Amino acid sequence: xxxxxxxxxxxxxxxxxxxxxxxxxxxxxxxxxxxxxxxxxxxxxxxxxxxxxxxxxxxxxxxxxxxxxxxxxxxxxxxxxxxxxxxxxxxxxxxxxxxxxxxxxxxxxxxxxxxxxxxxxxxxxxxxxxxxxxxxxxxxxxxxxxxxxxxxxxxxxxxxxxxxxxxxxxxxxxxxxxxxxxxxxxxxxxxxxxxxxxxxxxxxxxxxxxxxxxxxxxxxxxxxxxxxxxxxxxxxxxxxxxxxxxxxxxxxxxxxxxxxxxxxxxxxxxxxxxxxxxxxxxxxxxxxxxxxxxxxxxxxxxxxxxxxxxxxxxxxxxxxxxxxxxxxxxxxxxxxxxxxxxxxxxxxxxxxxxxxxxxxxxxxxxxxxxxxxxxxxxxxxxxxxxxxxxxxxxxxxxxxxxxxxxxxxxxxxxxxxxxxxxxxxxxxxxxxxxxxxxxxxxxxxxxxxxxxxxxxxxxxxxxxxxxxxxxxxxxxxxxxxxxxxxxxxxxxxxxxxxxxxxxxxxxxxxxxxxxxxxxxxxxxxxxxxxxxxxxxxxxxxxxxxxxxxxxxxxxxxxxxxxxxxxxxxxxxxxxxxxxxxxx
Amino acid sequence: xxxxxxxxxxxxxxxxxxxxxxxxxxxxxxxxxxxxxxxxxxxxxxxxxxxxxxxxxxxxxxxxxxxxxxxxxxxxxxxxxxxxxxxxxxxxxxxxxxxxxxxxxxxxxxxxxxxxxxxxxxxxxxxxxxxxxxxxxxxxxxxxxxxxxxxxxxxxxxxxxxxxxxxxx
Numbered sequence: 001x002x003x004x005x006x007x008x009x010x011x012x013x014x015x016x017x018x019x020x021x022x023x024x025x026x027x028x029x030x031x032x033x034x035x036x037x038x039x040x041x042x043x044x045x046x047x048x049x050x051x052x053x054x055x056x057x058x059x060x061x062x063x064x065x066x067x068x069x070x071x072x073x074x075x076x077x078x079x080x081x082x083x084x085x086x087x088x089x090x091x092x093x094x095x096x097x098x099x100x101x102x103x104x105x106x107x108x109x110x111x112x113x114x115x116x117x118x119x120x121x122x123x124x125x126x127x128x129x130x131x132x133x134x135x136x137x138x139x140x141x142x143x144x145x146x147x148x149x150x151x152x153x154x155x156x157x158x159x160x161x162x163x164x165x166x167x168x169x170x171x172x173x174x175x176x177x178x179x180x181x182x183x184x185x186x187x188x189x190x191x192x193x194x195x196x197x198x199x200x201x202x203x204x205x206x207x208x209x210x211x212x213x214x215x216x217x218x219x220x221x222x223x224x225x226x227x228x229x230x231x232x233x234x235x236x237x238x239x240x241x242x243x244x245x246x247x248x249x250x251x252x253x254x255x256x257x258x259x260x261x262x263x264x265x266x267x268x269x270x271x272x273x274x275x276x277x278x279x280x281x282x283x284x285x286x287x288x289x290x291x292x293x294x295x296x297x298x299x300x301x302x303x304x305x306x307x308x309x310x311x312x313x314x315x316x317x318x319x320x321x322x323x324x325x326x327x328x329x330x331x332x333x334x335x336x337x338x339x340x341x342x343x344x345x346x347x348x349x350x351x352x353x354x355x356x357x358x359x360x361x362x363x364x365x366x367x368x369x370x371x372x373x374x375x376x377x378x379x380x381x382x383x384x385x386x387x388x389x390x391x392x393x394x395x396x397x398x399x400x401x402x403x404x405x406x407x408x409x410x411x412x413x414x415x416x417x418x419x420x421x422x423x424x425x426x427x428x429x430x431x432x433x434x435x436x437x438x439x440x441x442x443x444x445x446x447x448x449x450x451x452x453x454x455x456x457x458x459x460x461x462x463x464x465x466x467x468x469x470x471x472x473x474x475x476x477x478x479x480x481x482x483x484x485x486x487x488x489x490x491x492x493x494x495x496x497x498x499x500x501x502x503x504x505x506x507x508x509x510x511x512x513x514x515x516x517x518x519x520x521x522x523x524x525x526x527x528x529x530x531x532x533x534x535x536x537x538x539x540x541x542x543x544x545x546x547x548x549x550x551x552x553x554x555x556x557x558x559x560x561x562x563x564x565x566x567x568x569x570x571x572x573x574x575x576x577x578x579x580x581x582x583x
Numbered sequence: 584x585x586x587x588x589x590x591x592x593x594x595x596x597x598x599x600x601x602x603x604x605x606x607x608x609x610x611x612x613x614x615x616x617x618x619x620x621x622x623x624x625x626x627x628x629x630x631x632x633x634x635x636x637x638x639x640x641x642x643x644x645x646x647x648x649x650x651x652x653x654x655x656x657x658x659x660x661x662x663x664x665x666x667x668x669x670x671x672x673x674x675x676x677x678x679x680x681x682x683x684x685x686x687x688x689x690x691x692x693x694x695x696x697x698x699x700x701x702x703x704x705x706x707x708x709x710x711x712x713x714x715x716x717x718x719x720x721x722x723x724x725x726x727x728x729x730x731x732x733x734x735x736x737x738x739x740x741x742x743x744x745x746x747x748x749x750x751x752x
Contacts, residue, residue, distance in 0.1 A: 119597065120600065182652040305643050
């Protein structure tokens with residue numbers, strides 16, 4: 001097509017060309033020209049109530065669908081409000097593209113109205129970013145942006161477009177194939193390393209397959225499961241990898257780390273081999289690095305070479321895409337086994353079973369006591385049979401959701417792992433539901449988180465995106481309060497929210513949603529059933545929960561994973577960890 | 584210990600900011616940094632002198648930048664390193680003779696003469712510059728500017744390192 005059009009039209013046309021079906025945004029002065037052609041486009045625009053909401057929606061959409069999410073905002077405050085979602089996507093390797101308006105090129109640097117140095121501000125929060133100064137660059141830049149967002153280690157890309165560039169005219173040309181001499185992500189693992197890995201795995205007596213979120217990003221869950229079964233490896237899934245391996249699978253040990261289950265954390269500590277599959281040895285997983293898995297050799301598979309050796313040295317480094325490398329490992333293993341069985345590792349599996357028996361994830365729900373959040377999550381898991389997409393905010397509710405969510409499929413667990421962004425759940429759920437309209441999308445949110453971004457429920461009701469939100473209302477910033485209880489001598493500074501203001505039921509109704517409330521354990525199941533039966537409106541359920549409940553197991557920040565605290569009675573006090581030791 | 588890294592980057596706006604931002608954000612220290620064009624107009628060369636033990640991480644993080652084309656670490660002896668320095672020293676009439684004599688030994692060029700000062704230009708290997716600086720110290724260094732190191736790898740085909748050094752001097 002060779003057609004004269006404005007930069008704004010070219011931008012929208014380029015987005016259509018990338019297969020974009022939905023964008024999340026908020027218009028404003030500098031981006032105004034781009035909003036006009038949206039009216040004529042087949043792309044659906046979802047008007048968020050805050051740019052941060054638009055950003056998390058794009059992230060939730062990308063999480064749920066695996067496609068690139070798109071957010072749009074204007075210059076200045078619009079763009080700065082996107083920084084949190086961009087950094088969030090950067091930490092969790094979520095492919096998104098942000099389009100921001102910018103003041104006209106002749107005004108840049110003059111402190112113009114709603115001017116911010118968006119390119120500079122967003123640089124460390126993105127995988128790459130652009131400032132378009134020539135309207136003719138639009139096709140190439142958009143093409144590169146989507147290519148960079150989705151390939152290699154996925155991540156956020158920002159494209160800043162000045163208003164005069166949007167208004168200028170150009171003759172459309174299709175972008176040539178991307179030409180990036182410095183960007184050539186390795187996809188296939190080195191065959192010699194793959195061979196070395198299989199030899200090491202075959203010899204291991206106490207191996208653990210330590211699985212990270214990269215497996216989900218690479219859509220490699222089927223290969224992961226096949227490999228674990230064929231090599232006879234127990235599987236630990238990190239917070240970001242929940243769902244990569246079915247929790248019900250006999251080889252699944254669950255989540256490890258700060259709030260991981262005893263068996264998963266301890267298995268890694270006692271392992272003689274860690275097969276790190278697209279995981280990055282995050283501090284919430286390792287605890288104190290020098291005492292982490294002290295006797296384990298490491299095979300580290302990652303698409304990002306910088307992750308290998310960053311925290312822990314790897315005996316066998318393999319740079320490549322998790323799906324491709326797992327395929328290579330499977331192939332090599334098949335050749336090695338040649339109909340022989342893999343090592344049985346009976347002693348190791350017996351040990352793991354013993355830990356699972358002795359130290360299970362558990363909670364007590366007193367039928368006459370306050371609602372325990374774990375009970376709500378377990379009930380939700382039971383009623384939805386693991387088919388719902390669960391979205392979480394950040395804090396106690398997130399950890400309980402990760403522990404008790406019972407994930408069976410990839411892309412059914414969406415949360416803010418690396419950045420730990422409170423307020424993520426509501427907008428991310430809206431984005432996920434917009435991308436997967438036929439799935440049940442249930443946000444498990446804390447009351448603190450909910451109050452940060454709840455206005456996006458207005459977006460949900462107005463746009464007809466019927467998400468369900470369980471507000472775990474314990475009247476407190478629960479995780480912070482837990483730390484104050486454990487490490488600050490119960491001096492509760494600035495963590496009290498009260499559980500009656502606001503009235504979440506009325507608030508939900510005011511935002512066009514259905515509002516429900518559960519105050520007793522007996523209400524939990526029926527309210528969840530009721531919410532699941534409503535499909536024409538968003539639903540908010542106010543679960544009034546126990547404010548004193550704490551998340552366990554727990555490894556103290558910076559402490560060794562050898563010391564898993566199973567409950568408050570295990571806490572070494574008062575000579576235990578002091579506030580200055582914990583992060 | 585100082586390491587010298589040669590970074591070939593695409594000659595695009597803002598690429599220096601990207602490299603600097605990465606160093607700052609990751610907590611790596613830059614000792615000196617010099618940027619300039621190469622023979623290929625689409626590429627620029629950055630010579631970064633860093634101290635610290637995290638060389639492997641620094642190189643990997645540099646490669647992560649989309650505009651980085653090639654990163655080479657030049658360990659001692661592998662690289663040809665040059666730097667230029669301008670130094671102004673106190674030079675009252677009685678000392679002038681011996682200062683100029685010392686400068687002559689280093690082949691430093693006198694580029695400015697004041698009533699009570701002399702200003703020299705010296706280009707060469709960083710060690711030579713350091714030696715000269717030390718020699719001038721007792722007279723009183725009034726001001727000093729260094730370009731930052733530039734470097735490239737020695738021609739791999741040259742078997743005789745000494746000869747290569749002489750040729751390039």
